[in-house]
Amino acid sequence: MITQLFKKKKDLNFERTYEAPVEAVWQAWTQAEQLREWWGPENTTIVECEIDPRVGGQIRVVMEAGEGMGKYAGTRWPLAGTISHIEENARLTYDARSWTEGKEETTTIHHVNDLTLTEEGGVTVLKLNISITSIGSEAKMAAFGMKWGYKQQLDTLAEFLSKGI
Amino acid sequence: MEASTFRALGEPSRLRIVEALRHGPASVGELAEVLEIRQPQVSKHLRVLGEAGIVVVEPVARHRIYRLDEEPFEQIVHWVDSFERLWDARLNSLERYLDSVRRAAETE
Numbered sequence: 001m002i003t004q005l006f007k008k009k010k011d012l013n014f015e016r017t018y019e020a021p022v023e024a025v026w027q028a029w030t031q032a033e034q035l036r037e038w039w040g041p042e043n044t045t046i047v048e049c050e051i052d053p054r055v056g057g058q059i060r061v062v063m064e065a066g067e068g069m070g071k072y073a074g075t076r077w078p079l080a081g082t083i084s085h086i087e088e089n090a091r092l093t094y095d096a097r098s099w100t101e102g103k104e105e106t107t108t109i110h111h112v113n114d115l116t117l118t119e120e121g122g123v124t125v126l127k128l129n130i131s132i133t134s135i136g137s138e139a140k141m142a143a144f145g146m147k148w149g150y151k152q153q154l155d156t157l158a159e160f161l162s163k164g165i
Numbered sequence: 166m167e168a169s170t171f172r173a174l175g176e177p178s179r180l181r182i183v184e185a186l187r188h189g190p191a192s193v194g195e196l197a198e199v200l201e202i203r204q205p206q207v208s209k210h211l212r213v214l215g216e217a218g219i220v221v222v223e224p225v226a227r228h229r230i231y232r233l234d235e236e237p238f239e240q241i242v243h244w245v246d247s248f249e250r251l252w253d254a255r256l257n258s259l260e261r262y263l264d265s266v267r268r269a270a271e272t273e
């Protein structure tokens with residue numbers, strides 16, 4: 001079990017097909033008033049949402065936990081990003097930081113997000129790659145490096161840890 | 166994610182101890198020799214790592230042998246899993262949103 005845990009990658013890949021034209025999916029991602037309609041999971045609200053869809057443009061989204069999230073109610077999770085690549089109706093790449101408000105130092109995660117859209121026969125295929133580059137300070141990097149960084153070493157660690165259980 | 170895990174790993178010598186323990190369990194003396202850190206310093210760092218739940222100690226014969234504990238590493242994995250689940254939920258939410266946009270357009 002431990003071995004399996006340690007084989008996880010730091011790259012998250014998602015692929016979805018939507019029954020919508022590519023323009024509709026693109027607008028849902030790049031227009032703030034649309035993004036805020038779907039970005040937050042259940043029991044959260046989007047309290048701030050700005051996106052400037054051009055290279056160098058900023059993305060800022062703040063989620064706030066609602067009453068339904070119990071002890072987290074009122075907690076805010078900001079995301080701040082910069083767009084590095086944009087091709088209308090096709091591709092959006094942005095570097096971003098996400099954190100828990102008030103705990104920026106220990107919770108910040110840096111990630112590069114690469115969204116590509118392709119339309120075929122009226123359906124849109126969305127591919128999203130999220131590459132987690134660091135989780136903030138040097139210490140957190142170290143923790144992550146041990147988890148994921150160098151596969152060979154990790155396998156050694158996984159093997160070692162599994163022996164002790 | 167426990168901040169204490171990160172704090173414990175944030176000190177360079179402690180990180181070196183953890184790196185060394187990745188190769189296998191070791192005693193204080195062995196760690197001191199490999200890392201060229203004085204034994205009392207190694208003991209001090211091991212105590213901090215122990216308090217953070219990163220290192221556990223087991224008596225083997227007359228020695229105390231230190232090894233890495235898997236639990237904090239699992240926490241890191243769980244933390245990332247939660248990020249993945251968030252994105253799953255978000256992309257499902259996008260589907261519902263696009264459906265609602267389409268339905269609104271159809272009824273117009």
